[in-house]
Amino acid sequence: xxxxxxxxxxxxSAEMLELAAGIALWSCPPHxxxxxxxxLAALRGIRAKxxxxxxxxxxxxxxxGDATSTRDEVVxxxxxxxxxxxxxxxxxxxxxxxxxxxxxxxxxxxxAKPGRLLAIMGPSGxxxxxxxxxxxxxxxxxxxxxxSGTLRHNDVSVGKDTRRNRKLLNDAVAYVQQQDVFYSQLTxxxxxxxxxxxxxxxxxxxxxxxxxxxxxxxxxxxxxxxxSSKVGDVKTRGVSGGERKRLALACELVGGSPHVVCxxxxxxxxxAFQAQRVVESLKKLAVDARRAVVCxxxxxxxxxxxxxxxxxxxxxxxCVYQGAWTDAGEWFDRLGHPIPSNAxxxxxxxxxxxxxxxSDAKQKESEAxxxxxxxxxxxxxxxxxxxxxxxxxxxxxxxxxxxxxxxxAGFAAxxxxxxxxxxRQVRRDGATNKIRLSTSMxxxxxxxxxxxxxxxxxxxxxxxxxxxxxxxxxxAMAALMKTLTxxxxxxxxxxxxxxxxxxxxxxYLAAKLCAELPVGAFFPLAFGAVVYPMAGLHxxxxxxxxFAGLIVLESFTSSAIGLAVSSVAPSTEAxxxxxxxxxxLFIVFGGYYVNADNVPLCFRWINKCSLIxxxxxGLCVNEFAGLEFEKSGKKYGDQxxxxxxxxxxxxxxxxxxxxxxxxxxxxxxxxxxxxYLLEKNAPRFQSMEP
Numbered sequence: 003x004x005x006x007x008x009x010x011x012x013x014x015s016a017e018m019l020e021l022a023a024g025i026a027l028w029s030c031p032p033h034x035x036x037x038x039x040x041x042l043a044a045l046r047g048i049r050a051k052x053x054x055x056x057x058x059x060x061x062x063x064x065x066x067g068d069a070t071s072t073r074d075e076v077v078x079x080x081x082x083x084x085x086x087x088x089x090x091x092x093x094x095x096x097x098x099x100x101x102x103x104x105x106x107x108x109x110x111x112x113x114a115k116p117g118r119l120l121a122i123m124g125p126s127g128x129x130x131x132x133x134x135x136x137x138x139x140x141x142x143x144x145x146x147x148x149x150s151g152t153l154r155h156n157d158v159s160v161g162k163d164t165r166r167n168r169k170l171l172n173d174a175v176a177y178v179q180q181q182d183v184f185y186s187q188l189t190x191x192x193x194x195x196x197x198x199x200x201x202x203x204x205x206x207x208x209x210x211x212x213x214x215x216x217x218x219x220x221x222x223x224x225x226x227x228x229x230s231s232k233v234g235d236v237k238t239r240g241v242s243g244g245e246r247k248r249l250a251l252a253c254e255l256v257g258g259s260p261h262v263v264c265x266x267x268x269x270x271x272x273x274a275f276q277a278q279r280v281v282e283s284l285k286k287l288a289v290d291a292r293r294a295v296v297c298x299x300x301x302x303x304x305x306x307x308x309x310x311x312x313x314x315x316x317x318x319x320x321c322v323y324q325g326a327w328t329d330a331g332e333w334f335d336r337l338g339h340p341i342p343s344n345a346x347x348x349x350x351x352x353x354x355x356x357x358x359x360x361s362d363a364k365q366k367e368s369e370a371x372x373x374x375x376x377x378x379x380x381x382x383x384x385x386x387x388x389x390x391x392x393x394x395x396x397x398x399x400x401x402x403x404x405x406x407x408x409x410x411a412g413f414a415a416x417x418x419x420x421x422x423x424x425x426r427q428v429r430r431d432g433a434t435n436k437i438r439l440s441t442s443m444x445x446x447x448x449x450x451x452x453x454x455x456x457x458x459x460x461x462x463x464x465x466x467x468x469x470x471x472x473x474x475x476x477x478a479m480a481a482l483m484k485t486l487t488x489x490x491x492x493x494x495x496x497x498x499x500x501x502x503x504x505x506x507x508x509x510y511l512a513a514k515l516c517a518e519l520p521v522g523a524f525f526p527l528a529f530g531a532v533v534y535p536m537a538g539l540h541x542x543x544x545x546x547x548x549f550a551g552l553i554v555l556e557s558f559t560s561s562a563i564g565l566a567v568s569s570v571a572p573s574t575e576a577x578x579x580x581x582x583x584x585x586x587l588f589i590v591f592g593g594y595y596v597n598a599d600n601v602p603l604c605f606r607w608i609n610k611c612s613l614i615x616x617x618x619x620g621l622c623v624n625e626f627a628g629l630e631f632e633k634s635g636k637k638y639g640d641q642x643x644x645x646x647x648x649x650x651x652x653x654x655x656x657x658x659x660x661x662x663x664x665x666x667x668x669x670x671x672x673x674x675x676x677x678y679l680l681e682k683n684a685p686r687f688q689s690m691e692p
Contacts, residue, residue, distance in 0.1 A: 010058050022127040033373040075116040076155045076174060076261035076284065078294055083110045083136055083151035083690070085129075085319075090146075103148070105319050106132045110151075111383055112314055113323040114262065119285050119309060121327075122298040123348060124316030125356040125402045130298040131180075131266055137296060138177040138264040138663040139167070140501070141688040150389050155262075161690030168687075172503045176254035180266040181247050183494045185423060186235035187430035190249055192423075194219060199419045200504040201257030203411035207544075212257070223248040223283050237433055244276025248283055255287075263287060265297035274303055279486045285309045300352075307348045317355035320376040321383075332421050337378055416509035424517030434520065438484065442529040445476050450536025455540070460634040463647055466625060469537055471594045474617040477526050477553045478560040478585060485564030486581045490574045501685040511565075511677055522561065528555040540625050548624045548658050556617035562672035563613065569679035593619055598652040613668050620661030 065281045085107040095100045107129050114120045114137070122130045134143045139160065141149055153161035155174060184193055194216045202212050220226040225241075225248050230520045233249065234240015241249065247268050254260065265284065269277035281302070288295040288311070299306075313330050315323040323330055330351070331341045339354055341347045355372050358364040411419065456462040496510065530550040539549065564581060571577035591601065592614030601609045609615060626644030633640050641647055648654045 017569055024184070033500060035141060062265075076294060077116065078114040078137060078262055078296070079154045079157075080113070080137060081111045081154075082369055083107050083133070083153070084149070085132055085136065085141070086148045087144075088146040088148075091123065107136065108319045108320075109380070110316075110321045112321065113314070116261070116294045117288055117292045118311035119281075119288045120294070120296045120312040120314060121302070121310045122296065122314045122316060123300070123352060124322075125352055126300075127317040128316040128355070129314055130300075132319075133314070134264055134266055134296065134298045136690065138175050138178055139171050139687055139690070140260075140264075143686040143688050147688050150691045152692055153690050159692075169287065169503070174260060175262045175264060176251075176258075176260035176503075178247075178250050178254055178263070178265040179498065180268075180270060182250040183491065183498075184246070184249070185427045185492075185495065186233055186238045186240065187228055187427045188423065188645060189232055190225055190241060190245075191216065191220070191230060192426065193233055193249065194252055196423050197253040198257040199411065199415075200499070203415055205412070205415075207257075215257050219252045222255075222286070223252040224279065225249060225252065232430075235545075238431075242276060243272050244279050244378075244449065247272065247276075247280045251283065251287075261293060263293055263295045263297070267298050267300055267469045269299060269302065269306070273574055278300070278306055279311055281306045302348050303438040304346050305645065306350075307346065308489055313351075315351055315355060317372045317376060318357070320380075322355050322372070322375045322377075322379055323351075337375065339375075345371050411505070416505045419514050420505065420510050420513035421517055424514050428517050428521050434484075438480070438525050439528065441480065442525045443532060445480075446529045446532035448538070449473065449476075449534045453537040455536075455538040458629065458631050460631060460636075460640055463631065466539070467594065467622070467647075467651075469533075469539075470621040470625060471592065471618055473529075473533065473553065474556060474592065474614050474621060475589060477529065477557045478588075478614060478617070479582075480525065481522070481557040481560040482564045482585055483578075485561045486568055486571075486577045487574060489565055489568040490577050493568065496680075497685050501514075501687075507677055507680045507684075511673070511680070515673070518561075519558075522557060523554045526550070526557045529553065540629065545624055549621060552617055552620045552624065552658065552662060552665075555662055555669070559617075559665050559669040559672070561615040562669045562676065565676040566672045566679065569676050569683065571616045585614075588614045591615055593622075593653070600611065610664075611668060613665060616661045616664040616668065619651075619656065620658045620665070622651060622653055623648060623661065624658045 024512070084105075086103040086105055087151075089097070089101040091281050110129075110133055123128050136149065136151075139153065141147065151157060151161065155170075160170060188196070195212070198212045198215050202215065217226075220229055225245050228241050232238060232240045233246065240246075251263070251265065251268075263284070268280050268284065270495045272280065281297075281299075284295050284297060287293055299677060305328075310327045312325065313323060313327045314321060315330075323333055325333070328674055331347070332355070333343060334351070355375060356368065358368045358371060377378050408638055449469060453465055456465050456469075497507065500507075530546070530553050534546050534549060539545070542683055563584065567581050568577050569583060570579055580662065587608055588611070590596065591605065591609045593612075598609060598615070608678070628645045629644035631641060631643060633642070641650070645654065648656075
């Protein structure tokens with residue numbers, strides 16, 4: 003029989019081959035490496051274009067000429083949405099045949115209409131966020147997930163994760179995540195100006211139009227009074243939680259005209275007043291702009307409930323009620339569960355569909371109640387499904403607002419926009435910069451005091467080696483830890499913006515590196531300026547310049563390694579564990595503890611990749627070349643000059659320039675690896691299969 007290979011498997015295999023080819027090319031001489039890497043990048047770009055063209059041709063055939071129009075309203079319909087998650091290997095091993103897929107969503111159907119605010123409610127674990135993610139087409143892609151059903155915008159299917167649908171959804175759907183993370187040192191206005199620049203390139207919009215768009219959304223969201231305030235974070239005082247939520251919504255609205263707005267628990271973590279202000283903004287957006295607004299919400303107070311137009315009540319992944327909020331009381335009254343007049347209806351309904359696990363008897367009773375409510379709703383949907391479909395107001399007939407042309411700015415515009423944002427963040431982060439400076443000065447003072455005014459005695463040889471080694475380790479670790487913690491948090495923002503197609507990874511990474519260049523160079527320079535004269539190292543200006551240059555270069559190489567590690571780490575905790583573990587290997591093979599000539603053959607690749615080794619080698623050559631040491635008077639063991647020391651270390655015949663070139667080689671490889679990993683790990687979402 004014929005064996006068919008899945009396209010995803012072919013794509014993954016091709017990516018692994020590209021990575022292997024890139025690593026092999028990087029180990030070649032420059033005259034082979036440079037054209038080879040350029041050719042590999044070009045081949046990768048051609049493959050991406052071919053995949054895009056194949057998808058577009060497939061979409062044209064599958065859609066069979068689905069019409070698009072300029073209608074400004076969208077009715078979102080979903081039918082029989084089901085989501086399951088497969089058990090993990092650990093669960094399978096532990097439970098055996100009893101390990102079964104977990105049901106997250108079970109046959110959920112409904113609609114969201116323009117001009118109305120739909121609230122998705124239910125107890126914890128009922129599937130609220132999962133349903134919202136499915137409606138926004140934001141379910142993370144995973145082999146363990148299975149997502150099926152139909153998602154339509156005005157009768158046009160948009161559930162499948164294709165380039166056409168993704169572009170359409172980026173234009174049509176604004177998705178506000180529960181976790182609102184921003185660049186803390188930017189003001190509210192600057193944050194919105196950056197978001198506007200991403201969606202309103204100068205090729206099609208003037209600066210005045212951008213400014214007007216920012217002013218309009220500031221007023222519409224009620225945050226104009228804090229436009230000049232920093233957004234802030236844990237260590238920087240900024241705007242309140244409610245203002246931050248409204249800023250997250252404003253960022254999704256500025257410069258665009260989304261027809262559907264999805265918010266994941268916009269009131270979580272807010273006090274009652276701030277929660278009401280946020281929901282008022284959503285209600286105003288739905289009514290004034292005729293948008294379909296969908297939000298998951300947990301236990302709203304009575305004044306917030308009064309603003310809801312529609313309700314989708316979830317329980318154990320099943321829909322218990324979906325329709326107008328004003329009709330919910332009548333429906334549950336018919337089922338024998340009237341809503342008390344003196345109770346918050348939202349709290350009563352959530353309690354009604356919750357499972358009480360305080361005892362076996364109560365658990366069975368509540369599970370039976372929930373099953374009966376879900377079965378009653380399923381029966382109504384099966385009986386009145388066609389009539390309910392016809393009752394949904396809004397555009398029909400296979401039309402959907404047309405996706406705009408590529409709204410993303412060009413490479414240069416993206417670069418300068420992201421450069422400005424990164425520079426503001428780095429320059430204004432005074433707390434972090436002060437801590438980094440004090441840490442560098444403390445290390446320099448401690449090392450300078452320990453190795454104070456080393457002379458040219460035989461014992462000073464060991465002291466010099468120790469100082470150069472700890473200087474290399476200190477510079478590397480300082481840059482590594484800063485990058486690990488900062489970039490892992492920043493990656494949350496980047497992934498959110500990449501999911502909406504705001505910019506590419508190459509301009510982002512280039513802008514980030516350029517913005518951090520001056521500040522990143524300052525701290526190792528300050529360290530070198532203090533420790534060098536205190537320790538009495540080689541007293542020549544050109545030697546100090548080389549010392550400082552090697553320390554700065556090593557700092558950037560360490561940052562590059564930190565970026566590569568952070569690109570694959572899932573969390574801050576994981577990256578803080580992974581980064582030092584990698585650095586320990588480089589320290590062991592750093593040229594001080596193990597002589598390069600004695601490294602086992604199977605580990606010599608680590609020796610070649612060790613930034614500590616190349617920094618230590620360059621510093622040693624720079625320091626010992628030309629030095630003459632005093633004799634100790636002992637019969638054995640004296641080393642008369644620095645050349646003998648370098649020969650003993652295995653560094654003879656090399657120059658500081660050779661070590662610097664190897665550092666550049668390691669740094670550039672890590673930057674390219676980071677770019678590859680960020681591209682490979684771009685946010686991808688689960689297709690909703692019919």
